[in-house]
Amino acid sequence: MKTPNLVEARKRTKNPVEVLTDNYKLTEELKKLGLNKAYFIKTYGCQMNEHDTENIKAILEDMNFHEVDKMEDADLILLNTCAIRENAHNKVFGMIGRIKHLKETKPHTIAGICGCMAQEEVVVDEILNKYNWLDIVFGTHNIHNLPNILATSLAKKELEIEVLSIEGDVIENIPVKRDSLYKAWINIMYGCDKFCTYCIVPYTRGKQRSRMPEFIIEEAQNLVNEGYQEITLLGQNVNAYGKDLDINYCMENLLEDVAKTGINRIRFVTSHPWDFTDKMIEVIKNNDNIMPYIHLPIQSGSNKILKLMGRRYSRESYLELYNKIKLAIPNVSITTDIIVGFPGETEEDFEETLDIVNSCKFDSAFTFIFSKRFGTPAAKMVDDVSLEIKNKRLQELNELVNNYSNLANQKYLNKIVPVLLEGSSEKGENTLFGYTDTMKMVNVKTDKTNIGKIVNVKITDVKTWSLDGEICN
Numbered sequence: 001m002k003t004p005n006l007v008e009a010r011k012r013t014k015n016p017v018e019v020l021t022d023n024y025k026l027t028e029e030l031k032k033l034g035l036n037k038a039y040f041i042k043t044y045g046c047q048m049n050e051h052d053t054e055n056i057k058a059i060l061e062d063m064n065f066h067e068v069d070k071m072e073d074a075d076l077i078l079l080n081t082c083a084i085r086e087n088a089h090n091k092v093f094g095m096i097g098r099i100k101h102l103k104e105t106k107p108h109t110i111a112g113i114c115g116c117m118a119q120e121e122v123v124v125d126e127i128l129n130k131y132n133w134l135d136i137v138f139g140t141h142n143i144h145n146l147p148n149i150l151a152t153s154l155a156k157k158e159l160e161i162e163v164l165s166i167e168g169d170v171i172e173n174i175p176v177k178r179d180s181l182y183k184a185w186i187n188i189m190y191g192c193d194k195f196c197t198y199c200i201v202p203y204t205r206g207k208q209r210s211r212m213p214e215f216i217i218e219e220a221q222n223l224v225n226e227g228y229q230e231i232t233l234l235g236q237n238v239n240a241y242g243k244d245l246d247i248n249y250c251m252e253n254l255l256e257d258v259a260k261t262g263i264n265r266i267r268f269v270t271s272h273p274w275d276f277t278d279k280m281i282e283v284i285k286n287n288d289n290i291m292p293y294i295h296l297p298i299q300s301g302s303n304k305i306l307k308l309m310g311r312r313y314s315r316e317s318y319l320e321l322y323n324k325i326k327l328a329i330p331n332v333s334i335t336t337d338i339i340v341g342f343p344g345e346t347e348e349d350f351e352e353t354l355d356i357v358n359s360c361k362f363d364s365a366f367t368f369i370f371s372k373r374f375g376t377p378a379a380k381m382v383d384d385v386s387l388e389i390k391n392k393r394l395q396e397l398n399e400l401v402n403n404y405s406n407l408a409n410q411k412y413l414n415k416i417v418p419v420l421l422e423g424s425s426e427k428g429e430n431t432l433f434g435y436t437d438t439m440k441m442v443n444v445k446t447d448k449t450n451i452g453k454i455v456n457v458k459i460t461d462v463k464t465w466s467l468d469g470e471i472c473n
Ligand code: SF4
Pocket: 192, 193, 194, 195, 196, 199, 200, 201, 202, 236, 237, 272
């Protein structure tokens, strides 16, 4: 049993990162473990977690498990969890309660949790105290070892925990079962060294480790050869890609090289304003297959709060970068993240956040109330904003943000835009949904034969969060 340790998770050394190309191995015995057995996996949180789930699914299918859509039909239930906010945390414990009931009627069901919550010392302590009827718990550094963890738990008939609090390596041979035939995620780096004071990610995902470019480019080229239309390059802070490598190669080089593979669409998330270079802006501007869409979290418009958050930029430098991007790439859409009610946020600080939203007129924003994460510096700050005020600020911010989302969408009326059609829309029969190059969701009346194609769409109606359109030749 290996359990997480907050002090170890916080450590950063100069030890080199190992690139491991043969760490994932399956014996013939492990391959038989899932024969005639079904698995169900539920994923919480960000795209990084969604992509980890694609790895977990491929590993389970290598072991001959098959996927089912309903938890009740599964022999193995896994929750791939998110630690970023308290409500995600509560949802997972709610689900664990449901699984307990199921296990009472089907005692042979194997149940486990993985992902970021599994990396938290407090969560694993709680599991050991209250939920030790679970079968497996494994962390973000242990995905490749899932077959052995499962086999150990089954052999011992008890809870097996394998969570490492380490800086981490790069494991290159984990298989993947992609959810889409048209859009794919590629991890370009793991972990984060920014240590924003409210964020748990540097503790749950280890130090920043960039993958070597040749592995990323090969993965991208294979996706092009398989007919994929879109690649999203994933990392907690993609603009810092390569800074930990010793080869003088960074995000702009990678973007250029991935663009050369000929893939139709390239996206990347998430950007930290600190590492966004002029050269990157140039590369995005000069390559038609790098999409004019940037998610650029601001978090607060107040310099005092940005400092308390440890964000390393000011509202002035953010605005300078924002305007530079807008000037260089006129059709770009920019979205953001904003936290309200951070410890110490006064009415004046909040007004400054509203003010920067008025200046930037973001295409949209993900807005959140500050959520205390145990072990982070912000959790020790005095949380002096009442819940009532936090809710009031969130509502006021959302009204403003929605207003600008609507205005940004209005500009699309009667325009013709390229849309990658992804699947059936909830908006009615014979309607598909897809996204523009600028990441606007569009509902289009057309048949399913167009799924997976990039088509030109004339926008006929505009709403706050989506557009309607029709295919035009
Ligand atoms: S850059 Fe992002 S992932 Fe890293 S600590 Fe800050 S908020 Fe968390």
